[in-house]
Amino acid sequence: MASRTNPVLGTRALNRATLARQLLLSRAEMSPEGAVGHLLGLQAQNVTPPYYQLHARLAGFRPEGLARLMEERKVVRMVTMRSTIHTHTAHDALTLRPLVQAARDREVTYFRKGLAGVDLDRLAARARAFVEAEPRTMGEIREELLRQWPAADPQSLSVAARCLLPLVQVTPRGVWGRSGQVRLTTVEAWVGEPSGEEQGIDGLVLRYLGAFGPASVKDMQTWAGLTRLREVFERLRPRLTAFRDENGVELFDLPDAPRPDAATPAPPRFLPEFDNLLLSHADRSRVVPPEVKGRTWSGNQAHRTLLVDGFLAGLWRIAEGSGGPALTVELFGTHSRARMDEIAAEGEALLAGMAGAPGSVRFGSIRG
Numbered sequence: 001m002a003s004r005t006n007p008v009l010g011t012r013a014l015n016r017a018t019l020a021r022q023l024l025l026s027r028a029e030m031s032p033e034g035a036v037g038h039l040l041g042l043q044a045q046n047v048t049p050p051y052y053q054l055h056a057r058l059a060g061f062r063p064e065g066l067a068r069l070m071e072e073r074k075v076v077r078m079v080t081m082r083s084t085i086h087t088h089t090a091h092d093a094l095t096l097r098p099l100v101q102a103a104r105d106r107e108v109t110y111f112r113k114g115l116a117g118v119d120l121d122r123l124a125a126r127a128r129a130f131v132e133a134e135p136r137t138m139g140e141i142r143e144e145l146l147r148q149w150p151a152a153d154p155q156s157l158s159v160a161a162r163c164l165l166p167l168v169q170v171t172p173r174g175v176w177g178r179s180g181q182v183r184l185t186t187v188e189a190w191v192g193e194p195s196g197e198e199q200g201i202d203g204l205v206l207r208y209l210g211a212f213g214p215a216s217v218k219d220m221q222t223w224a225g226l227t228r229l230r231e232v233f234e235r236l237r238p239r240l241t242a243f244r245d246e247n248g249v250e251l252f253d254l255p256d257a258p259r260p261d262a263a264t265p266a267p268p269r270f271l272p273e274f275d276n277l278l279l280s281h282a283d284r285s286r287v288v289p290p291e292v293k294g295r296t297w298s299g300n301q302a303h304r305t306l307l308v309d310g311f312l313a314g315l316w317r318i319a320e321g322s323g324g325p326a327l328t329v330e331l332f333g334t335h336s337r338a339r340m341d342e343i344a345a346e347g348e349a350l351l352a353g354m355a356g357a358p359g360s361v362r363f364g365s366i367r368g
Helices: 011-021 032-038 049-055 063-071 090-109 120-133 138-148 154-164 187-191 201-212 217-224 230-239 337-355
Strands: 075-079 085-089 167-169 184-186 241-244 250-253 269-271 304-308 311-321 324-331 360-363
Touching: 011 201, 032 049, 032 063, 032 075, 032 085, 032 090, 049 063, 049 269, 049 337, 063 075, 075 090, 075 187, 085 090, 090 154, 090 187, 090 201, 120 138, 120 154, 120 184, 138 154, 167 187, 184 187, 201 217, 201 230, 217 230, 230 250, 269 337, 304 324, 304 337, 311 337, 324 337, 337 360
Parallel strands: 324 360
Antiparallel strands: 075 085, 075 167, 167 184, 241 250, 269 304, 304 311, 311 324
16 A cells, blocks of 8 residues: 555546646657667557557557557567557667567466477477477467477467567468468568567566556556566656555655646547557556446457547447448537537547548447
8 A cells, every 4th residue: 555645646636647648638740660679568469459559549640550569570569568569669678578478378287288298399399499480379389399299288388489480470460451361570580680688577568657556556567468567666666756556555656747727638549459558457447447347348349448538438330331431420428519529530630641532420339
């Protein structure tokens, strides 16, 4: 619990501070590569979300800007935080992955029954040589490993290779407007550089606060999928500013990081499924009001989300129609005509920037 002497940051103050770090209070004049680095990667289970994440955050963004970086191997898709696929800069891909390797190693232990008799060091070496010869599908990797360990469980062999090696999905997978089967090689082979010295955990904490703060220890642990970070925050305490939220939880921040007034206007923003803004805190009430918690999912499907006044306020989808692309917005509550006009204008900008053609915006159910 935080000290009673620490200043209190209310929910709206936390919201505005986090939106400022996330480049969502106003679109930033920043390059796509710079934004990917600042945000510590973009959640990327699906191909298109990173592009929509940058459209919501950067002035003048067009999909080809990120697509070009993918093709030039300056950004890559790989499994890092929370054991999920992220789009990272090449530098972060080389230096962040070692920090989360312990979590990946633990994942392998869940499959130890299917790996009985398998030497994991030999498996990693064989898989590395195989994918570095040329990018391979996971099925091809599995078949190669089964030749050496025919009695092992095929899925367990695949999991072990995926966890033990820093594998990236090679292009055209991940390139806007193109498609391609998932083929994998190591990050070192793909970007043509050896793994450098891993980012220190202290530096990672500071970068996290710069992109997601103010935040608690549990918040960062949720974002990173790591544990036992309390001692790191304590070591850094002299360099940080401490607050507490309305529940008394201690929050840490960079002293000079932006913390706008709680009354600062926040324009509507359309975010894709799996945006890290909604996934990177243990307590998500700074963005997700309690009354709409859980409404971004239907079964195991994540919906695209809309922020209004900085908070989760609806869902959206784009579909092609005879008259061009159509954006449907499903609102959770009622809004003034002026607010609806702002949402519609932002939707039109989304269609123009991402669909590449003028389209229509309508309000209704996305399930209709």
